[in-house]
Amino acid sequence: MTGFAGGLPDAMSTRSEGASSLAGQRVLVVGAGGLGAPAAEVLVDHGVGHLRLVDDDRVEPSNLHRQLLFDEGDVGHPKARAGALSLAARADRVGTGTCLEPVEGRFLPTTAHALLADVDLVLEGTDNFASKFLVADACAGAGVPVVHAGVIRWAGWVLASGESLPGAHGRCLRCVFEDVPHGAQATCDAAGVVGPVVGVVGAMAASLAVRRLSGDRGGTLSRYDGLAGRLRTTRPRARAACALAGAAVDLKRPGRYLRPAPGPDPALA
Amino acid sequence: MSVTVRIPPALRSVTGGDAELEADLRPEAATVRGVLDALEARHAGLKAKILDEGGAVLRFVNVFVGEDDIRTLDGLDTALRDGDDVSIIPAIAGGR
Numbered sequence: 001m002t003g004f005a006g007g008l009p010d011a012m013s014t015r016s017e018g019a020s021s022l023a024g025q026r027v028l029v030v031g032a033g034g035l036g037a038p039a040a041e042v043l044v045d046h047g048v049g050h051l052r053l054v055d056d057d058r059v060e061p062s063n064l065h066r067q068l069l070f071d072e073g074d075v076g077h078p079k080a081r082a083g084a085l086s087l088a089a090r091a092d093r094v095g096t097g098t099c100l101e102p103v104e105g106r107f108l109p110t111t112a113h114a115l116l117a118d119v120d121l122v123l124e125g126t127d128n129f130a131s132k133f134l135v136a137d138a139c140a141g142a143g144v145p146v147v148h149a150g151v152i153r154w155a156g157w158v159l160a161s162g163e164s165l166p167g168a169h170g171r172c173l174r175c176v177f178e179d180v181p182h183g184a185q186a187t188c189d190a191a192g193v194v195g196p197v198v199g200v201v202g203a204m205a206a207s208l209a210v211r212r213l214s215g216d217r218g219g220t221l222s223r224y225d226g227l228a229g230r231l232r233t234t235r236p237r238a239r240a241a242c243a244l245a246g247a248a249v250d251l252k253r254p255g256r257y258l259r260p261a262p263g264p265d266p267a268l269a
Numbered sequence: 270m271s272v273t274v275r276i277p278p279a280l281r282s283v284t285g286g287d288a289e290l291e292a293d294l295r296p297e298a299a300t301v302r303g304v305l306d307a308l309e310a311r312h313a314g315l316k317a318k319i320l321d322e323g324g325a326v327l328r329f330v331n332v333f334v335g336e337d338d339i340r341t342l343d344g345l346d347t348a349l350r351d352g353d354d355v356s357i358i359p360a361i362a363g364g365r
Contacts, residue, residue, distance in 0.1 A: 129329075129362045152361040155278040176338070177360040181329035223358060227278060228288055232356070234336045 023097075025213045026050040028119040030107045030135055032083040033057070034198035035125030035149045035205060037069040042206030043123070044087050047096040048213070051087065054103040054115055055079040066195035078104045107131060109251035112138035122146040123209050125202060129180045130257035136173035137251055140164070140244040145212050148173055149205035151193050154226035156201035160208040162219030162238065169245035171219035171238040178243070180257060197226040270294055270351035272304055279359055283315045294349065301332055302345040304355060319357060331358040 027048050029036045032055035043051055059067070059074040059082055067079075074082040084102035091098040107115055107126070112134070116122070122144055124135040132148055139146040139161065149158045162170030169175075201224055208220065222233040238245065250256070274290045284290060292307045309316045321327050324345075332339045333356040339347045349355070 127362060129360065132362055150361045153278060155361060157358070157361065176331060178328040181327075181360060221358075223277070223356075225278060225288070232275075234333060236331075236338050237341045239338075239340055 022047050022210070022213055023049045025120045026052070026118055027209065027213070028052045028054065028115055028122045029125070030054055030115075030122060030131070031125040031127070032067075032069070032079040033063065033125065033127065034066045034193055034195070035151065035202040036123070037067050037083060038199045038202035039123050039125060039149070039206040039209070040083065040087055041069070041090060042203055043209060044091045044096060044098045045094055046206075046210050048098055050099045050101065052101040052103060052115065052119065053080050053084050053087070054105060054107055055083070056104060056106045066193065066198055068199075078102070080104045107135055107138075109134065109138075109257075112251060113142075116142045116144055119144060121209055121213055123205055124148045125205065132173060133180050134251065134257050136161075137244065137249040140172055140174075141249050141251070145217075146173075147205050147208045147212065149201050151198050151201050153192060154194050154197055156197055156204075156224045156226070157222065158201060158205045158208055158224075159221045160212055160219050163217035169238045169240075169242055170217075171236050172242065172244050174244050175239040175242045176221060176236050194226060197224070200224060200226065270296065270299055270349075272299075272349050272351070272353045272355055274304060274308060275354065275356040277357055277359055279361060280315065280318050280357060283318065284312050299349045300345065301334065301339055301347045301349065301355065304349060305345070318359075327359075329360040332356070333358060 025048050027043055029040050029051060032053050040051060040053060057079050059070045059077055059079055061075055064070060069083045069086040080102035081104060084100040088100045105111060116138060122135060122139050124132060124146055126132060135146060145161050147160045150156060159173060159176060161172045164170035204222060218235060220233055221236050222231060224231050271291055271293050274292060276284050276288055276290060281288060290308055292304045294303055294307060305316050319330055326332055334347055335354055
C-alpha cells in the first residue's frame with residue numbers, strides 16, 4: 001500500500017463487505033452525543049440494517065465542537081431526531097441504506113424492554129453511571145450483547161460484554177466495575193471531555209460492535225489515554241460473584257441506580 | 270525487585286502528573302498491597318482513591334496485574350514478580 005491514495009480503495013471495499021454482512025442486524029445506540037454520534041456514523045458506514053437512536057437531550061451550541069452529527073441549524077432540536085436525519089443522509093451518501101429510528105426519550109427501567117426489542121446489539125455511550133449499569137443489567141437480562149464506552153477529559157474506555165452461555169456468565173460491566181460508584185464522581189458535565197478523544201473512543205466502541213456483530217463473541221476492555229497516545233486492551237475474566245451471573249435482575253428496585261450526589265469528585269480532588 | 274504502576278489520568282493529580290511510577294519492593298512486601306503502601310509513602314492520598322475505609326479495593330475501581338484483574342487472583346495479596354505491570358482502572362462515565 002502506498003500512502004492515502006493507495007489506502008482508499010481498501011477502506012471502501014471494507015465498507016462493502018461490512019454492508020453485506022451487517023444488513024440484517026439491528027443496533028440500539030443509547031446516547032446520541034459525543035460517543036454515540038461517531039459510533040453511529042461507523043455503524044451506518046458498515047451497513048448495519050437498522051439503527052435505533054435514543055436520547056432525551058436537545059442540541060446545544062456547546063455540543064457542536066465534538067458532536068459532529070449536528071450543525072448550527074440543529075441547536076434546540078432533539079438530538080435523537082436531528083442525529084437520525086443526519087445519519088439517514090449519510091446512509092444515502094454512502095449507499096448502505098441503513099434504516100434510522102429516532103426515539104426521543106431515556107433508557108429507563110420502564111422503557112428498557114421496548115427499546116431492546118428485536119435488537120442484536122446495544123452500544124451504550126451515556127454520560128452517567130446510573131444509565132451505564134442499567135443498560136448492562138437490562139442487556140444481561142435480555143441476553144443482548146452490549147458495548148459500553150466512557151470518556152473523561154483525555155481518558156476513555158470501551159468494554160464489550162462477552163457471550164453468556166448456560167452455566168457460564170459472559171464478562172460484563174459488573175464483572176469489571178461492580179456497582180454504581182458511591183459519592184460524587186466526575187462526568188463530562190463537570191470535568192469536560194476532549195473532542196478528539198470522544199471521537200476516538202466512540203469509533204473504538206463501534207469497531208467492537210462491528211466485530212461482535214460479525215461473530216467475535218469474546219469480551220474486551222480497552223483504555224485509551226489521549227495525553228500519552230496509549231491504548232491498552234485486556235480480556236477481563238467473568239467474575240463468579242458478579243451480580244449478573246445467573247441471577248434475575250430487578251431493574252425497578254428503588255435506589256438501584258441512584259445517581260451520585262453532587263459535590264467534589266474524590267477521584268479528581 | 271521493581272514493578273511499574275500505571276496511573277490513570279483521573280488520579281494523576283496525586284502523583285504530580287506522573288502516568289507511570291516505578292516501585293522497588295522488598296521480597297516480603299511484593300504484593301499489590303505492598304506496592305500501594307510504597308506508593309502512598311511517596312504520594313500521600315493515592316490509596317484513598319483506590320481503597321475504601323475498610324482497606325478493600327473500591328467497587329468501581331479495578332487493579333490489574335498484567336492482563337488479570339486482581340479480583341480473579343488473590344486480591345490485594347496477589348504476589349508480584351520483578352517487572353510486573355500494575356494498572357489502576359477507575360470507572361469513568363462521560364462522553365455526551
